[in-house]
Amino acid sequence: MSRRVVRQSKFRHIFGQPVKADQMYEDIRVSKITWDSSFCAVNPKFFAIIVESSGGGAFMVLPLAKTGRVDKNHPTVTGHTAPVLDIDWCPHNDNVIASASDDTTIMVWQIPDYTPVRSITEPIVTLEGHSKRVGIITWHPSARNILLSAGGDNAIIIWNVGTGEALINLDDIHSDLIYSVCWNYNGSLITTTCKDKKVRVIEPRKREIVAKNFDDPIALQEMDTSNGVLLPFYDPDSNIVYLCGKGDSSIRYFEITAEAPFVHYLSTYSSKEPQRGMGFMPKRGLDVSKCEIARFYKLHERKCEPIIMIVPRKSDLFQDDLYPDTPGPEPALEAEEWFSGQDADPLLVSLREGYVPIKNRELKVTKKNILDNKPPSGPRRSYSSCDTGFSRVTLEDLLDEIKSLRTTVESQEKRISNLENQLHELSNGTD
Template sequence: MSFRKVVRQSKFRHVFGQPVKNDQCYEDIRVSRVTWDSTFCAVNPRFLAVIVEASGGGAFLVLPLSKTGRIDKAYPTVCGHTGPVLDIDWCPHNDEVIASGSEDCTVMVWQIPENGLTSPLTEPVVVLEGHTKRVGIVTWHPTARNVLLSAGCDNVVLIWNVGTAEELYRLDSLHPDLIYNVSWNRNGSLFCSACKDKSVRIIDPRRGTLVAEREKAHEGARPMRAIFLADGKVFTTGFSRMSERQLALWDPENLEEPMALQELDSSNGALLPFYDPDTSVVYVCGKGDSSIRYFEITDEPPYIHFLNTFTSKEPQRGMGSMPKRGLEVSKCEIARFYKLHERKCEPIVMTVPRKSDLFQDDLYPDTAGPEAALEAEEWVSGRDASPILISLREAYVPSKQRDLKVSRRNVLSESRPALAPSSARPGASTSATSVPASIPSGGLTGAGEARKLDEVMQELRALRALVKEQGERIGRLEEQLGRMENGDA
């Protein structure tokens, strides 16, 4: 009997983790002590957000990535919640927008100023009220703009249109117990959840139906996690009956038996999985551990391949993961984590050693970019779309963000949702949302300036006419829709 080669070929076999130098850490941060198994940290190419201790309410820090070193105790926070913040998540389609869930039963969405905070931020763009108990999970839809999911200790999952502050879907009968986590699939048509009743569920949110369920995915009583992989399979972490930590891979078409099941160790911290769809590598961080283990998921048995472990001295209170578009491709960086200690945040860089200075195509396939593939209304109408991919060859440069604006007209004045704004409809003119050229603030002199002012005024008038015309068209369509709904047409 001939034995196959034991060493499996993989370009990720030599990935190594490295903490950054001390002066690149964020020091003197009072990380939250709330006993909740969220990551407590969220990061994007511009900002680092960390949930912190706050007297008399809930708060989180938002720091520009470049603001390393000691953080002043008086540094402004985002502090509008009246109870501790339990979870935060950056919007994938706008690097200045972040959502937070809190013990005060609300979800808040915040617009962070372009250069970070200069004073405490107490006014959210929108407050979403619908949960009756604390909100422990917030996660944005991966491809539809302004769609946000929240899950609370009331065992209810709510899906919101943040752009109109309305509740789109309420799923209140699918989870009989505390929801540990929720993960969207690649195009946001389904999500999976791990629950305290030991079940992993795959749910269609728009139909409100259970697509598949696996009871006792892990038999232990401690918290589980379930995440969707890019190919639609589900990766879970949990505990065995003997309290050993486990990883498993499942095929949603057949949840009878896991495709793969591995036992890790007998530590008691919940395992938080971070998945990179571009490399099919899963990084597993235990809360209270001092290590990050990483595994490559492949199509052939044994499916879950252990790659390596990054170990440091200090245990981690939480962990954030940088989206691919925020990494330094010139240094062959394939992941970057932000590890929370008790009083600091330490970036950890994962790199694949390569000798060449050229762009490494095999390490950086096109990745999810910041542009939304769908508007919220299109997703609600049943459309699905995969993420819009961007190339990292030119090394990502952040685009100008558009401010999040909440239109309350259809929330306050009508019982049924209004149609999508004209700019969201395929084929509609989008020039109504363009911004006229700015007028110099120091007064206008000379013929050139006068001409410029005239051009701006003309453009403004044209835009106003266009907006009025589109508004009238929306009104006519809404009337027509109303007649159709009443059976008059």
Template sequence: MFMRKSKFRHVFGQGLKRDQCYDNIRITKSSWDSRYCDVNPKYVAVITEAAGGGSFLVLPLSKVGRVERDCPLVAGHKAAVLDIAWCPHNDDVIASASEDCTIKIWQIPEGGLTKPLTEPVVDLVAHQRRVSCVKWHPTAHNVLLSAGSDNKIYIWNVGTGEVFTEIDLPDLPLSASFNFNGSKFACTCKDKKLRVYNSRSGECLQEGPGHAGAKPAQVAYLKDGLIFSTGFSRMSERQYALWDEKDLSKAKEMNELDNSNGVIFPLYDADVNMVYLCGKGDSQIRYFEVTDEEPYVHYLNTYQSKESGRGVGFMPKRGLNVNNCEIARIYKLHNSGLCEVIPFTVPRKSELFQDDLYPDTPSDTPALSAEEWFGGKDADPIMVSLKGGFVPTRKDALKVVRRSNVLDKMPTRTSQAQSTNSEAAAAPSLPPKPSTTSTPPDEHVGFDPQGILDDMRKLKLIVKAHERRIKTLEEKLSQYEVNTSEEDEGKA
């Protein structure tokens, strides 16, 4: 039998010992099909069970072992948190989506939480029903996608707290994924269709049949115009498929996996074109290599563990240990409350940097500002070599709080351009915190200008959301009146 050559054929996963993992986490009991976990080179975040509200846990990567019951949480939502996502351009910023119809953007203090965090940097208010999915733009600074049960997808300018694009979907969105430069995104819906949209205009570029089964499908946008999806057949068999973005009428490749009923999450490594499949309730992780030769998706191996998984997080390439030939690291949530850390490595004897395993990877520097991207520019991610390990850029940039944008971390020339924005752009930003050393004590004890501005900002966002809704209802009413008058004339 012919054996295909691949440097990833011998990739193997090896779970770390329990004392090197994170234990005793009260993982959420929500039945929503979400990954419940997200990681970056500084922190691991896990959605937790919370009475009367929504919260999630943020731990520094080094804080392994047993998690204390009274560990401080990020707790500001009024209902369960359904999805979380770390910003790819700032390792201290995370977005959370909730059943309370809001998205909140949080700033994690350097070193992690020492007390509960209840005040977000900004509230994003527009969805009329629960928000189930959030995805950061891969190249533009402070641009976020959100999908909700109101059958809408919004593209946000996080720095101003405003919606840039509103996209109406024919049914409930289940998952979304940006392409390499963020100019398009793929989306799966409850109507079993797979669609590709223009990220800026919201125009539907392609539509195809997707997976025939009724259970939720997931999607990952690959490089070179390919889309990878997981779902179910009519006979409820789990399957994966590979599609061409230019023609979704038929899959390039579609294969059945098994008869389990857990949703499969595809975790994609764009640097080496590998896909890891982690299913809810599964005790195994399958991994594949995607190539341009048939059958396109090549099975490599399976990692088998004793416990079934409840959620999963995937470490960005810049957080891996390149000295150990580690090419992936998966954080698997167990029903028992354990977050198991599973590094995947390529066995190599040489201790030198392996150039073929580590091509340049996207850095934490955004290629565009939000204004540049909304203005029509597209750009690939800024790439960086991992030789010698990754060094984060501008670690202390967020300590200088600017009125124009609390999350600003762009180079100086862009920051100056952003500072000349209109009042609307500056409105949701929080003012600088007074310095305890240089600012004299406030004579008006109890006066909190920061809190007042924060309340005003939230009120403005709520009013804008209602204005949009009123405008939509007025348009529907006027259309109804026109139709009624035409009917009356016809009868006359």
């Protein structure tokens, strides 16, 4: 008589637990566009969600602690002229988020620590380079200010957000629509899936495919799910992959090991209502005192429900084996270093004392000012035929006036920001 040997794993008893009703985010107008993104993004400070919007595209940002019913007049982040399709928080600045839109642009935004009294309409920088809608954006895991985007033009562009420039354009690698893109752990390679049913591993700086033949999978898992796309989330600290199906009501999780059969099914978290999207909290945003090893933000039609994944432990002490040092908020490389060919793993932080989010850091963009470019010397087109009265002196006067007006606007924006900060401090003092 044979005995079945149970594989030993510290994650064998993981269970999912929804939060209490008063810790959910209620009455949110979740976007109804049919797109395959997760529709939301989360970090240790904020929860962001793409919402229904008239006259363009918008998303909403809420402080994590602002649970309960959301005011219908809560400010949004709005600036796109068409629906927002994807959003992603910068891993090296918890106050910076990027948004991609059907209007072919990417916008990068600075979110204040306080709740603004009106909608945020001015991005730090607008990135223009795609000829069709932009449906995927993802930040580099270890280099500062590097953002990747993929569009309906079958192109991938890698940007230096600090200068607003597109430095790498991979427009001849994919012959069909790109479904997904992700970086590897140190950001030296990217992996893509495509409508042509091929998976590609690409070295973006060399603009070449490193691997494309995946005929023999190391493991094959049949998923009993709906027709919706699967949203995979991988935690390299625990080697656990979580699979969430859009339109499904389950989260399945598997442990990945170096020995055959490599992929081990752990369990399934199931609920009654299907998910429209899913956010995944970075490890440094978890509550280590509760042995929480993952947290999801499940979107319903009108609300968001956080779900925490817990490894049951009896001890109240810090569990070293559950929480190895994890990627922190400081970049390991500058953008120029990565573009020149350098690679570096993310800089790690300890979670032993819990993680305290750092204060708001401003993202500075240094763009070349096109107004500083002098008109070319030599023969110039004459405007006398249409009697506009334009002259070299008049043009330069106009440019000087534009510069002066721009300086005035910037100073007024700073004054408004200072007044909002004072209002925030006064309101905190009266609470």
